[in-house]
Amino acid sequence: MKISGVDIRPGNILEYEGGIWKVAKIQHTQPGKGGAYMQVEMKNLQDGRKTNVRFRSADTIERVRLDTKDFQYLYAEGDMLVFMDKDTYEQINLPADLLGDAAAFLQDGMEVSLELWEEKPISVQLPDTVEATIVEADAVVKGQTASSSYKPAMLDNGVRVMVPPHIGSGTRIVVDVYERAYVGKAG
Template identity: 35%
Template sequence: MIQTIDLKKGMVFEKDGKLLKVLAINHHKPGKGNTLMQMDIQDVRSGSIVHTTMRPSEKVEQVMVNKKNAQYLYDEGNTSVFMDLETYEQYEIDQSQISEEKKYLTENMQVQMNFVDSELVGVELPATVTLEVVETQPEIKGATIDGGGKPATMNTGLVVTVPSFVKNGDKIIVNTSDGAYKSRA
């Protein structure tokens, strides 16, 4: 058993018979009263995401997650197919279970598959990925004073705010934890 105050982003725990993954967590201390844990959690089997509040002293069952190195191969209908890099065995996972990660996946990308017992419950991405800009506004000469950037659509469909000098066809490095532009590739 683990207290909810010890939960961190990415951890998997069991509550009420459901396997839940922490997507975001925030310690909230109101002016009066006790600290609360506000969390966005995802049911790893159904893919549904819920915002919930728990007391820090609540206990949940931490689940042991086994990781295997894998390669993303392709999509087939509503499933994504991954290959274990050691055994070359292929695994399928419903795209609703990896909806956030899907925005960063490109063919042949190496990831880690997460298993609870023998069930594939999710994938972990590398810290950064290289994506190609497929659509963005052209650079306007002299429009560097605002420095706010412009939206750009990547080859995976992800929309990232990029500096004004980035153009269609450029490859950029994107941080997978927050979807932010990091640098040119």
């Protein structure tokens, strides 16, 4: 589906110069002289490159629809991760770097969504939040005010997050996967 250069929005998936790009940021600019244009910051979903492109309103670009399919994470095998299609029980191996920093939050049996382009997986979406156990938490410094004073803590998956002072070692908490931030105690 072709769209005009000024209709590009963050989150759009575009086909540009033979690659698949996800729009990160846009800025509409109307200079005093000449036509308006859209400054678009994009990330290549196949190799991770970033670029800035200027699209004029007369330019058209192909917008891509990705297929989303539910998979279940099974296990890690070296630097590859094994996922199973929940419909066909077929297993696929994907490189861990396709997930980036979020890979640390994968748990056995976790349900994830794979975005496919022409039957090839190009990104993996984890749930926004996961439960994790704190294995090590720093002691509270006496005299700190109770409001907005957080302390560092280590989770069972090796990720460090900042938690409120009353959270101690052994506590199960909910963590935002993409922000790596404390959300609350696990219910």
